[in-house]
Amino acid sequence: MRSWLFFFVALAVGALIFAIALLIRSDYLFFAGYVVLQFVVLATAWNILGGYCGYVNFGSAAFFAIGVYTSVALAKLGANPGRYLPEFLATGLKPLLPLPILAMQFFAGLIAGLIGLGMGYLTLRLRGVFFAIATLAMAVVLQTLIINWDFVGGARGAYIVRPASIALGPISIGYIEYLFLIMLVLAVVALTVARLIERSRLGYGFATIRDDELAAEACGVPTLRLKLIATTISGAFMGMAGAPFPYYIGYVEPAATFGLPYAVNSIAMPMIGGTTSWPGPLLGAVLLGSLQQIATVTISSAVNLLIVGVLLVGFVVIAPKGILGLIEDWRHARGKP
Amino acid sequence: MGLPIELIINAAVAGLLLGGFYAAVTIGISISFGMLDVVNIAHPAFIILGSYLAYLLNLTFGLDPILAALVMLPAFYALGQVVYQVYYLSFERRGQDALRGLAFFFGLLFITEVMLILLFGVDYRYVEASYIGPTWRLGFVDLPLRMLVPCVVSLLLVAALQLLLTRSFVGRAIMAVAQDPLALQLMAANPIRIKRMAFALSVATTSLAGAFLIIIQPVEPSVGREYIGRVFAICVLGGMGSLPGTVIASMLLGVVESFTATFYGPSWAPAVAFGFLLLTLAVRPAGILGR
Numbered sequence: 001m002r003s004w005l006f007f008f009v010a011l012a013v014g015a016l017i018f019a020i021a022l023l024i025r026s027d028y029l030f031f032a033g034y035v036v037l038q039f040v041v042l043a044t045a046w047n048i049l050g051g052y053c054g055y056v057n058f059g060s061a062a063f064f065a066i067g068v069y070t071s072v073a074l075a076k077l078g079a080n081p082g083r084y085l086p087e088f089l090a091t092g093l094k095p096l097l098p099l100p101i102l103a104m105q106f107f108a109g110l111i112a113g114l115i116g117l118g119m120g121y122l123t124l125r126l127r128g129v130f131f132a133i134a135t136l137a138m139a140v141v142l143q144t145l146i147i148n149w150d151f152v153g154g155a156r157g158a159y160i161v162r163p164a165s166i167a168l169g170p171i172s173i174g175y176i177e178y179l180f181l182i183m184l185v186l187a188v189v190a191l192t193v194a195r196l197i198e199r200s201r202l203g204y205g206f207a208t209i210r211d212d213e214l215a216a217e218a219c220g221v222p223t224l225r226l227k228l229i230a231t232t233i234s235g236a237f238m239g240m241a242g243a244p245f246p247y248y249i250g251y252v253e254p255a256a257t258f259g260l261p262y263a264v265n266s267i268a269m270p271m272i273g274g275t276t277s278w279p280g281p282l283l284g285a286v287l288l289g290s291l292q293q294i295a296t297v298t299i300s301s302a303v304n305l306l307i308v309g310v311l312l313v314g315f316v317v318i319a320p321k322g323i324l325g326l327i328e329d330w331r332h333a334r335g336k337p
Numbered sequence: 338m339g340l341p342i343e344l345i346i347n348a349a350v351a352g353l354l355l356g357g358f359y360a361a362v363t364i365g366i367s368i369s370f371g372m373l374d375v376v377n378i379a380h381p382a383f384i385i386l387g388s389y390l391a392y393l394l395n396l397t398f399g400l401d402p403i404l405a406a407l408v409m410l411p412a413f414y415a416l417g418q419v420v421y422q423v424y425y426l427s428f429e430r431r432g433q434d435a436l437r438g439l440a441f442f443f444g445l446l447f448i449t450e451v452m453l454i455l456l457f458g459v460d461y462r463y464v465e466a467s468y469i470g471p472t473w474r475l476g477f478v479d480l481p482l483r484m485l486v487p488c489v490v491s492l493l494l495v496a497a498l499q500l501l502l503t504r505s506f507v508g509r510a511i512m513a514v515a516q517d518p519l520a521l522q523l524m525a526a527n528p529i530r531i532k533r534m535a536f537a538l539s540v541a542t543t544s545l546a547g548a549f550l551i552i553i554q555p556v557e558p559s560v561g562r563e564y565i566g567r568v569f570a571i572c573v574l575g576g577m578g579s580l581p582g583t584v585i586a587s588m589l590l591g592v593v594e595s596f597t598a599t600f601y602g603p604s605w606a607p608a609v610a611f612g613f614l615l616l617t618l619a620v621r622p623a624g625i626l627g628r
Contacts, residue, residue, distance in 0.1 A: 056436055056440065058378075058439075058443060122618065123618055126618055128436075130618055132439055133376075133378070133565070134611075134618070137566030137611040141608045148604055303455070306452065309451055310444075312440060313444035316427070316440045
């Protein structure tokens with residue numbers, strides 16, 4: 001299927017999901033669905049670097065938090081431009097403020113992508129292990145920076161007031177529906193980009209890095225440049241996934257935003273679904289995301305994290321190719337009686 | 338502008354004491370990552386586990402935390418053997434240890450942390466021991482015993498490990514497996530068994546490191562994460578698997594962190610380790626005493 005065709009089909013599926021959700025008219029569905037979609041984006045983004053190139057990023061939470069705090073900073077700036085900006089800037093930007101979420105998402109993606117690029121440039125020339133460790137350490141350092149940065153609330157956290165509704169052209173919809181819609185579109189875009197990469201020269205380059213980096217380098221594949229591209233795209237999507245989050249949750253603070261659950265989930269979901277192609281992270285995120293929503297409501301939120309951890313370890317040990325790999329093996333076995 | 342010399346000396350001494358403790362925290366990583374090439378990022382989680390076990394024994398039997406850690410050594414050794422066996426069977430043997438092995442240890446780290454949260458909650462826990470309160474004073478230099486005791490015991494631990502590695506047969510076998518597993522096999526020694534012993538040894542050190550940690554500061558399940566950056570920074574800087582290098586690098590990081598905490602504020606200290614790590618990786622990936 002051509003990529004633009006795929007995009008429109010995915011968009012149509014998204015529109016269908018949105019329409020069904022609207023018909024059911026349950027706010028809970030939107031709140032839960034938003035989280036699942038957010039994980040679809042995070043898992044897909046992680047997989048662009050982790051699954052295609054074979055470089056493990058433990059800092060998903062940090063990239064996500066970059067998006068969150070970009071939004072918080074921009075919202076603070078937008079709420080009171082005269083106080084933080086020089087006068088000519090404040091009056092000039094007045095009609096644009098407060099920034100719409102889409103603009104915040106753009107900036108979040110930009111900043112997260114640049115940080116991904118910088119991180120990658122410093123550590124990707126070495127063995128993959130060092131990159132993984134550096135991403136872990138980076139999360140701690142960024143958290144330190146945010147805790148010490150009073151403008152976005154520091155360790156106390158920051159409140160963002162979510163408007164009750166928003167007008168999209170002639171119709172007015174509830175804000176949570178709006179956020180859900182944004183995340184839905186972002187998920188469609190992320191999946192399309194992932195699929196596009198998979199089938200392009202870029203994707204083949206990534207696969208050579210994953211399979212044998214030394215051989216790829218020897219064949220003239222510009223490995224460092226490809227890895228940097230992957231880190232940047234992956235980081236940018238994670239940042240964009242984080243940007244609407246303050247509006248969703250209403251209150252953000254560093255410990256929760258940089259929390260290990262985001263990092264673990266964005267690794268566990270592709271690993272459980274299957275890392276080599278785009279349906280894997282989607283499958284993993286939808287299954288694991290829904291399971292967690294159910295477990296949080298019915299059991300407890302700590303137990304649901306335990307489930308994720310156990311599933312991650314279980315899958316990497318027993319079924320390293322994920323659910324997709326299991327399905328493939330099963331079909332293979334049935335094909336050859 | 339003259340900085341008070343007492344302050345500088347005190348900060349340096351505090352840093353050296355802290356560095357001694359870091360040596361105990363890192364020594365396991367130097368063995369598992371530096372020598373065996375097993376990227377055990379769950380190491381800090383095992384340290385926290387050690388802290389909590391020391392806390393439990395201290396609470397129920399009034400046992401000294403370091404003594405409690407020594408009692409728990411065999412248990413941690415066994416834990417290390419089990420973890421390595423699973424790791425070997427599922428990843429190393431199949432030759433796909435890079436990506437999935439990392440995810441495996443990350444999962445272990447996460448499971449350990451969540452289990453501790455489920456069992457103990459997120460309150461800070463601390464231990465009771467006679468040497469936690471008092472401070473020795475040599476002139477104007479403060480030597481708080483709660484730092485001095487872990488530092489001394491930790492240096493003893495490193496010395497003991499160094500002796501074990503260089504003098505005993507098993508130790509030499511471990512050093513050999515780090516250099517060339519195939520050659521070891523040709524000498525009729527089983528490299529997997531040796532690696533399993535070495536890995537178990539590295540996990541056993543976390544029992545002691547955990548006890549030191551809870552002597553130095555109150556512990557809650559997620560403090561382990563702050564040590565991930567530190568241990569790997571020290572390990573790389575120390576030259577991957579060289580024990581003397583590890584001690585030197587720990588002392589260096591301890592002193593730099595102590596100066597940062599004294600002159601800029603303690604909330605910036607975690608950033609130092611990261612700067613260290615990046616700088617080392619960018620400038621001299623082989624470390625100070627690298628081969």
